[in-house]
Amino acid sequence: MSFAVRMKGITKHFGAVAALNNVDLEVAPGTIHAIVGENGAGKTTLMRVLYGALHPDSGTLEVEGNPVRFTSSREAIEAGVGMVSQHYGIIPAISCLQNLILGAEGGTLLNLKSAAERAQELADHMGFQFDWLKDAETLSPAGAQKLEILKLLWRKARIMILDEPTAMLSPADSAALFESLDRLAAEGATIILVTHRLPEVLDHCSRVTVLRGGVRVDERLVSETNGQQLAELIVGGSVAKHTPREAPIEAPVSLEIKGLTVKGSRGDMALKGIDLKVRHGEMLGIAGVDGSGQRELFHTLVGLIKAAEGSVILNDQDLLAKSPSERIEDGVRIIAEDRHEEAVIEDWSLDENASLGLQRLAPFANGPWVDSAKRHEKAGEIALRFKTKHGGLNLPMASLSGGNQQRFVAARALCLNPKLILAFQPARGLDLKGTQDVYDGIRAACAEGAAAIVVSFDLDELLEQCDRLAAMNGGRLAEPDAAHARDRTAIGRLMVGVG
Amino acid sequence: MLSLLLLTVALSTPLILAAMGGFTSERGGVINIGLEGMMLMAACADALASPKFGPVGGLLIGIFAAVCISLLHWLVTQIYKIDHVISGMALNAIAAGGTNFMHLKFTDEAHKGSVPNFPTWVFYILAFVIPIVLWGYVRQTRGGLRLLAVGSDPDKARLMGVQPMRVRFFGLLATGVLTGIAGVELVAYTGVFTDNMTAGRGYIALAALILGGWRPLPALGACLAFGFFSALQVQLQGTPVFGISIPAEMWAALPYLVTIVALAGFLGKNRTPAGLGRA
Numbered sequence: 021m022s023f024a025v026r027m028k029g030i031t032k033h034f035g036a037v038a039a040l041n042n043v044d045l046e047v048a049p050g051t052i053h054a055i056v057g058e059n060g061a062g063k064t065t066l067m068r069v070l071y072g073a074l075h076p077d078s079g080t081l082e083v084e085g086n087p088v089r090f091t092s093s094r095e096a097i098e099a100g101v102g103m104v105s106q107h108y109g110i111i112p113a114i115s116c117l118q119n120l121i122l123g124a125e126g127g128t129l130l131n132l133k134s135a136a137e138r139a140q141e142l143a144d145h146m147g148f149q150f151d152w153l154k155d156a157e158t159l160s161p162a163g164a165q166k167l168e169i170l171k172l173l174w175r176k177a178r179i180m181i182l183d184e185p186t187a188m189l190s191p192a193d194s195a196a197l198f199e200s201l202d203r204l205a206a207e208g209a210t211i212i213l214v215t216h217r218l219p220e221v222l223d224h225c226s227r228v229t230v231l232r233g234g235v236r237v238d239e240r241l242v243s244e245t246n247g248q249q250l251a252e253l254i255v256g257g258s259v260a261k262h263t264p265r266e267a268p269i270e271a272p273v274s275l276e277i278k279g280l281t282v283k284g285s286r287g288d289m290a291l292k293g294i295d296l297k298v299r300h301g302e303m304l305g306i307a308g309v310d311g312s313g314q315r316e317l318f319h320t321l322v323g324l325i326k327a328a329e330g331s332v333i334l335n336d337q338d339l340l341a342k343s344p345s346e347r348i349e350d351g352v353r354i355i356a357e358d359r360h361e362e363a364v365i366e367d368w369s370l371d372e373n374a375s376l377g378l379q380r381l382a383p384f385a386n387g388p389w390v391d392s393a394k395r396h397e398k399a400g401e402i403a404l405r406f407k408t409k410h411g412g413l414n415l416p417m418a419s420l421s422g423g424n425q426q427r428f429v430a431a432r433a434l435c436l437n438p439k440l441i442l443a444f445q446p447a448r449g450l451d452l453k454g455t456q457d458v459y460d461g462i463r464a465a466c467a468e469g470a471a472a473i474v475v476s477f478d479l480d481e482l483l484e485q486c487d488r489l490a491a492m493n494g495g496r497l498a499e500p501d502a503a504h505a506r507d508r509t510a511i512g513r514l515m516v517g518v519g
Numbered sequence: 520m521l522s523l524l525l526l527t528v529a530l531s532t533p534l535i536l537a538a539m540g541g542f543t544s545e546r547g548g549v550i551n552i553g554l555e556g557m558m559l560m561a562a563c564a565d566a567l568a569s570p571k572f573g574p575v576g577g578l579l580i581g582i583f584a585a586v587c588i589s590l591l592h593w594l595v596t597q598i599y600k601i602d603h604v605i606s607g608m609a610l611n612a613i614a615a616g617g618t619n620f621m622h623l624k625f626t627d628e629a630h631k632g633s634v635p636n637f638p639t640w641v642f643y644i645l646a647f648v649i650p651i652v653l654w655g656y657v658r659q660t661r662g663g664l665r666l667l668a669v670g671s672d673p674d675k676a677r678l679m680g681v682q683p684m685r686v687r688f689f690g691l692l693a694t695g696v697l698t699g700i701a702g703v704e705l706v707a708y709t710g711v712f713t714d715n716m717t718a719g720r721g722y723i724a725l726a727a728l729i730l731g732g733w734r735p736l737p738a739l740g741a742c743l744a745f746g747f748f749s750a751l752q753v754q755l756q757g758t759p760v761f762g763i764s765i766p767a768e769m770w771a772a773l774p775y776l777v778t779i780v781a782l783a784g785f786l787g788k789n790r791t792p793a794g795l796g797r798a
Contacts, residue, residue: 123679
C-alpha cells in the first residue's frame, strides 16, 4: 500500500531536549488522520518538519512515495504539502484576495480579475462566501479559517496539515469546517489534523496517532478505540472524569452588573444592557461565538474601556468609579485573551513577568521599591503552580512554549488573593491535564470566596467545568431557564440569538 | 499666481522623490530616517562628478552614492539586525560629515560656480510620474504585493514562501535610486553643492509619507501641500499682516508649523505598516 506521507525515525532536538524521538508516521491517501497528544508532546514540531519549516536531526520523509528532503516551506508547498498553523497566517492589512494569492501569484504582473474568478470558483466549490476585495481584518475567526483552507487549495496542496483548526470556532462553525474537510478527503485530499479535542477525532478521523513526550505511543484505527482509552494513552495514566457541582450556590452576591452598556470600537454598541449576578464562590461560564461582546465586557470590568451606562458593584463597592490600579488592589484579576498583547512581555524574564499588573502589591513592591528577592520567590511559586516548564526564571518569557506561557499567566492571576477572576479562554493551548489543573485552580480560588467569570468558545468545556452558564450574542447576555440550565442545545440556541 | 504654482512644484519635487524613496523602504517594513543622508550623499557626488563626466555621469554617480548608503542600511538592519532608527541616524551623521569633507577636499576649483546638470523640468516630470508608477506597482504586481505583505507581517509572509530580506533588498535598492535622483535635483536646482544643503528635507519627506498613510498618491499630495506653504512664505515674506510686519524667520517657520499641526491632528485611521521595524 502506498502512503501519502511516510515519516520514519524522525528525531529532532532543541538544545539538549529531544522534541521528537524516533517518531514514525504513516498516513493513507484520502483520509483524515488525527495526531493527538499533550502540549509539548511534539505534535506541532512533527508537522513543522513535514512542512519544511524545521529540519530533523535524523529520519526520512516520503511524500506520495517519493523520498524528499525539504529545506524550506517553499519546497514543501511545491511538493503538495500545505499547513494551516494555530495562529492563522492571514495578514489583516491586505485584502482577502491578496492573502489568497500571496506567495503563489502565478506571474510578475498580477491578473487580479482572473485571480478573483478562480478564487470565486474555489469558494463556490467549498460553499464559502467571501468579499474578496475587503481587507482581511474584517474576517471573523471562522472566515479566516475558511480563507486558510482556500489558500491550501489555491496552492494545489494534496496533503493538508491543520493545527488545532477549531480552537477559535463556535460549534456550528466547527461542524461546517468538518463538513468541508470530509468533502476534501472524499475528493482525494489527505488531511492531517492536530487536535486536543477527542470528539473531533472520534467523529471525523479514520486513524489516530498518539504522541507523548516526543515519542509515538500508539497508532490506531479510530473505529477500534474510544475516548477514554485515547485520553489514557495521551496522559499515560487514567483520567478521572470531573463532575460539576449540582447544588445551587446560596452565598451572597459578589458581583452585580446592571444595565451595562458600552460603545464598541466602530461606534456601534458592543454591550447592550448587560445584567448579571455572580455569587461568592461561583464560577460562571459565558458561552458565545467570538466577538459577541465578551472582550468588551472584560475590558470594561478591568477598566480599559469606559461604560456608557449602567453600574457594576463588586463586594459593595462601585467598581466603575475606580481606576484600573485600584481595581487590581480590590482583587480584580484577568487571564487575558491575547497572551502576547495583553498578558506578557516576551523580552522580559519570568521574574519580571510575574509582577506584571501586580507590581504595586506586596510582595512585589516594597514602598516605591521593587523587592526582587521576594519577586523571584513568588515567580517560582507561580511557575510551580501549574507546572510551567522553563529553563530558569531569569530567562525571557519568549523562551517558553505557548502552553507554558498560558500556565504561567493563569497561575499569576490566581496568586495574590483574587476576588474577581476574569478568565478568557483560560485553557487556551493547554492539554487535557493542563486544562483541568487551571480550572481546579480557579475552583480553589472560588472556594475561598472569589467570584469567577470564564469565557470560552468551547461550550463542552464550560458545561464540564462551570457552576452556571450564560450565553452572549451581539452584545446581549442571556441565561437559560432553570429547566435547561445545562442543556447543550438550549445554550447553543442562545449563542446564536435564538431564544 | 503662476509663479506661485511653479515655485510650489519646484519646492515639492525633491520632497516627492525622497518620500517615494521612503515609501519603497518603509512599506516593506524598514524604518528609514536616513533619507536625508542618502539625498545629501547623492547631491555631493553629483556636484563632484558632473564637471568631469557630464550630467548623465553625475546623475549615475549620484544615484550610486545614495544606493551605497541605502544598501548599507539594508545590511545593517536586515543582516546584522541593528535597530532601524539607530542605523538611520548613523547614516545621516556619516553623510553630513562625509560630504563636508569630500566637498572641501575634492571640489574642482575651475567649476566652483556652477555644475552642469539636467534641466529641472526633467525632475518635475519624474516627481509626478513616479508616485503613479509606484501606486500601480503595489496594486498590480507580484513584487508590490510581496512588499505590502512583508511590511505588514514578515513572519506570516515567510510562512507563505516569501523571503522578507530579499523583498526588502529590492525595496532599499529603489530607495537608493529615488533618493539619489532627489539629491541630484537639489544640485540641478541651485547649481552648486553647499554643506548640509538638504536642510531637513529628508525628514519632511518622511513626515509627508506618514501624513499620506504610507500610500504614494496621498504622500504626493502631502509633499505638494508642504511645497505650497514653502512657496507661499517666500512670496509673503515682508508683507505686513494687519499692519504688523512679521519677521522673516516667522514666515520661514510656516511650512513646518503646518506639517506639525497636520501630523498631530489629521492623521485619521492608523495605516502604519504593522511590520515596521520588525525582523
